[in-house]
Amino acid sequence: MKDKVLVTDIQKFAVNDGPGIRTLVFLKGCPLRCEWCHNPETQSPFPEIYWKNRLCVQCGACLEACPNQAINPPISMEKARLEETAYHKIIRDKCDRCMACVAACRYEALSIAGNPMSVDEILDEVEKDRLFYENSGGGMTLSGGEPTFHANFSIRLLKSAKSRGLHTCLDTNGFCEWDTLIRVAETADIVLYDLKHMDPVIHKKKTGVDNKKILKNLSLLSETGLDIWVRIPVIPGFNDTMDFHNQASGFLSQLPGKISRVDLLPFHNWCQDKYGWLGIDWPMKAVDAMDSSFLDIPADLYRDKGLYTTIGGSGFEASGQAAAG
Numbered sequence: 001m002k003d004k005v006l007v008t009d010i011q012k013f014a015v016n017d018g019p020g021i022r023t024l025v026f027l028k029g030c031p032l033r034c035e036w037c038h039n040p041e042t043q044s045p046f047p048e049i050y051w052k053n054r055l056c057v058q059c060g061a062c063l064e065a066c067p068n069q070a071i072n073p074p075i076s077m078e079k080a081r082l083e084e085t086a087y088h089k090i091i092r093d094k095c096d097r098c099m100a101c102v103a104a105c106r107y108e109a110l111s112i113a114g115n116p117m118s119v120d121e122i123l124d125e126v127e128k129d130r131l132f133y134e135n136s137g138g139g140m141t142l143s144g145g146e147p148t149f150h151a152n153f154s155i156r157l158l159k160s161a162k163s164r165g166l167h168t169c170l171d172t173n174g175f176c177e178w179d180t181l182i183r184v185a186e187t188a189d190i191v192l193y194d195l196k197h198m199d200p201v202i203h204k205k206k207t208g209v210d211n212k213k214i215l216k217n218l219s220l221l222s223e224t225g226l227d228i229w230v231r232i233p234v235i236p237g238f239n240d241t242m243d244f245h246n247q248a249s250g251f252l253s254q255l256p257g258k259i260s261r262v263d264l265l266p267f268h269n270w271c272q273d274k275y276g277w278l279g280i281d282w283p284m285k286a287v288d289a290m291d292s293s294f295l296d297i298p299a300d301l302y303r304d305k306g307l308y309t310t311i312g313g314s315g316f317e318a319s320g321q322a323a324a325g
Helices: 061-065 100-104 119-136 147-163 178-185 200-207 212-222 242-253 272-277 292-304
Strands: 004-014 022-027 048-051 110-113 115-118 139-143 167-172 190-194 228-234 261-266 309-311
Touching (some): 022 147, 100 110, 115 119, 147 178, 178 212, 261 292
Parallel strands (some): 167 190
């Protein structure tokens, strides 16, 4: 039994990932490689190193500390900070993540993405905002990465949260074996379930896996009576067509069981700094964030099929934002 897992962030005051004001716990490790992923640091199950060029003074301390010659020599701070620069401090294919460079950095330009935490350590941090949860109907949302990737730990965390009187949401992409999904899902108050595309070929091209298991698991999950919110990240050039929304709304409305709501989540590119910190050339960095008004007409397709639908996934009711079908 693993006593700890890697956590990349515990984000407070979230209002778009379940009801009320919530704290998001991001576990590290995911079987998908979505091209638009807003949390690239959660994909690998191993610790990684951020290099934040805006904080780096090019002092060379990390170069001296590295035992693997995985650090590029200093250049001028001005050149390193240019937006179009190809310079990156870490030579990733030589790095074994010993973290000697992080320890040597005095300016916090190098930091670790993914720190081991126990169930109690996580919940002690989450509980600091209990007053906000009680006043708003919020709680903890377990996200990632993919929580079912750490199924046994996720179950312990969700059960422990419930024993402390915390409301819980499980945010999952559904790509796992059914027996794993249901074991984790039934320990949460609400399941936030991602639906990305209906076509298995297109799905695999942009996420690395096809969607057959995901769609089957959603169908099975709908029959359990659990509170399910389906979340659809709407991505330019991937699933932003009316044809997709027609297919998706038809599929969801014909599930054998009930889902509580659908959240259409417009694409944003606010995560591009994290790709730079990891030394990854993000192919979507030049794609503009999507205006939420672009989803007004698609949202009506879901509502017309009897699906309660929001744009943006706010955990608070907003006049005109969503309508019961």
